[in-house]
Amino acid sequence: MSQTDSPPRRGANAGRHSLSGTLERVLPRLVVAPSFAVALFFVYGYMIWTFVLSLTGSRMLPQYDFVGFEQYARLFANERWNVAATNLVIFGGLFIVICLILGLVLAILLDQRIRQEGVLRTIYLYPMALSLIVTGVVWRWILNPGLGIQSLVRGWGFEDFTFDWLVDPDMAIYALVIAAVWQASGFVMALFLAGLRSIDDSLFKAAALDGASLPRVYWRIVIPCLRPVVFSAVMILAHIAIKSFDLVMALTGGGPGYATDLPATFMYAHTFTRGQIGLGSASAIMMLCGVLAILVPYLYSELRGSKHG
Amino acid sequence: MDNIIRRRTPGARLLRAGLYALLLVMALVYLLPLVVMVLTSLKPLEEIRAGGLLSLPDSLTLAAWLKAWGTACTGMRCEGLSGYFMNSVSIVIPAVAISTLVGALNGYALTKWRFRGANLCFAMLLFGCFIPFQVVLMPMAQTLGWLGLASSTSGLVLVHVVYGIAFTTLFFRNYYVSVPDEMISAAKLDGAGFFRIFWRILLPVSGPIITVSVIWQFTQIWNDFLFGVAFAGFDSQPVTVALNNLVNTSTGVKEYNVDMAGAMIAALPTLVVYVLAGKYFVRGLTAGSVKG
């Protein structure tokens, strides 16, 4: 197969060495091969299968009666899908932006030689350790106007205080953002902190000698250095946003109405509880297209970069 | 950096006090859900009904914890979460070990033995990180059936390894990229083989990234509900599934304290890992996984 690069370079003791040499050359591929095969089957194979199903009229279980792109037409005509897709844009956008800002601010603050930094860091980071299946119940309490923050603050004497996002169809999606930011921003903070620590101290010193103020140093010098971190963080946050499922299930169940439906919950509901596998598969394919739209630019820059590195 | 911060003017001191105050307030906000959980799990049921979210318990009791661990009913089995906890352990350990090892080998092969197509291969692997798990439920069910692994612990381990490899490969690849190639070339000239180089040169410096990979995988797999509920059998259901059964009861008196204690029990292992190894996690991220 790879005959072009197999001629032995060290000609003298060709016999044995070329054999082991070939082995050495093939071995890395052999090592990666199983993972590659696994991905080919479990990721790409399944995607193709899902795509095929999206062209069928499958209902409760997969069937192969092809109906062309009818399911896609139904999907785009479906009001609930439009709500879900719009929600993902709002939710994902806010979630990513707020996490980045909050993560960066926390990281910069923590980077000021804070006493007990380790403790604080752990506190900011721990939500990432918990599943929303676990914390969803608490968040539902906290955000519920009758039980949580609203009643707490009203209990302190601020009778007019209102915080009822969770139950307001127009605001519930923002309530989801709160819980999601709580969970992921600590992780982003850790990424930024790692990034800050890898920046050379001499940069600061040089800037200080120039008499630049601290905010200015950060704005002009440090933050631009963190660009790759921002990039990684956006990737991680985008994938969390697209996959968000537990969050919705635990907090709102998609409600009020279906005001907080996201593509992942839409897909799940139609595929599994509503017996519309065809439609569910079409929505899954649309989600995957969204993933591709994020991933391709990332991979492009990542791999182009690594050729030099 | 020091010289900027450590100017001991009154203004700077005030700034510093403000800094601490801000960090502290943020910490309290982040802690709020956990505090509510712990407080609720330690209160008797009557106090929960009577008191507010954050009211301190009058009488502390571990009864709810004991019940959630040992005697709470999930369905008909009234054995608490203990058995399911063990199921989770027996899924997580092999799954984390295998996916981390495979990820390390992949990352090594992809960066230090750059063969043709290595980048494409990596790119294709990476897509696995992004595939929404709901999408793969049905084909995976079919596949597990074919493999004869349906409703078994091994089946669940397989599923978690399959979808964990993408992440672990990403971590190790990005880490190994920053290990100088010269070390490898020298070893190659000395005649060291593929595995020998991995074992002797890369593994010893992989501590930080192994920590990252293990923490990440452990958290993901331990917290998984979807795969657990769909692919586990009668005797291999993980603790998250049992917790869901415990919390989502539709009738009867809702024992919030037991729910919360159950949630804490289910969350404890990942929490402990983050608290104990959080430092290494950040260190591991610093060491290179952040940037490719």
Next chain:
Amino acid sequence: MKTIHTLAVGAALAAAVSQAQAAEIEVLHWWTSGGEAKAANMLKQKLEAKGHTWKDFAVAGGGGDSAMTVLKSRAISGNPPAVAQIKGPLIQEWGEMGFLGNIDKIAEQENWDSFLTPQLAADDKVEGHYAAVPVNIHRINWLWANPEVLDKAGIEGLPTTWDEFFADAEKIREAGFIPLAHGGQPWQDATVFEVVMMGIGGGEFYRRAFVDLDPEALTSDTMVESLKTFKKLRGTMDQNIAGRDWNQATSMVINGEAAMQIMGDWAKGEFTAAGLTAGEDYLCEAAPMTEHMFSYNVDSFVMFEVDDAGKKQAQLDLASLILSKDFQATFNKTKGSIPVRLDVPLDDFDSCAKDSRKAFDAASEGDGLVPSLAHGMAVSASVQGAVFDVITNFFNDPEMTAETAAERLASAVRAAG
């Protein structure tokens, strides 16, 4: 001599057979909460007394949504449980896919057709053969009330028309209570809506709209009026309904925050757990305008096709146990429902259950016995979901008019059907 010999052989054979045919069967269900689980546990013990083993596979959440995901995953992997809790038209869908077994043997032996209502039994048959066993009959169109609160508001007797209801609601509001307790989840919204609609439209209309899915009925004036009444109910509820579980709503009635609730008779479990007595501490009446109606929700255990003779026997034994008079009585008392067997006396049941049986008999004579759409008894899951979407959105959107909602209902049903 000969007879004795045959008998002995027969007995020995029977013993051998029953021993050989003891088996483990896996039972998938979503009865995870206190009372239900206790009742199901009795079933388990009885099955185990027959030498079989019951492997309990409980999946809670979403009225069986999660359980259905598990079931599909198991079926696709070629490894379905022997017995699963499925209900309504879904049973037919599984049957058509060829997954279900046939338990006619025990049904004929025990003559099920003699004591099951044909309309209900039809759901458990696939192409005329029994594939499932019904367990209980829940009535949906109940109005639960706290008499103390009604007293304080100066109301005597529960409202029997919606006009009366809204007049009473006014008084209750003035007295400082919430007139109607409700939880804003799609299935609860749909439950209230279907109760309103069956009252206004009657049995025949309900069936045309929610069983035959007749577009004319779905966009008719009757439907629009029902939608308007339904939306008006929103004003009788409190602000914090979103996402509230039904049992939290029930406890609002129990502890006197709210006066009434529209909910199926599983709500009784909550009242009972709080130590209240039906007819005294809490009231149960048919929801306004539905006293001759009975909208039913029947749980069934479905028997999957199994190869193993022992498992088959275990399925038959389980089916027989479920329909035994003894189990029917004890189970339904705990669950709040009435027995599916019409020949089980209700002497030691509470007054609500007795009323329920009376309503059931009356409704089956007229045209008032209807399947509940909100509880998956009337139409396929896809249509049900589409209806939920429209109803819940209409209920939560102050802008949407009843006319628009009716149009959307018809088009959503068409698209899903």
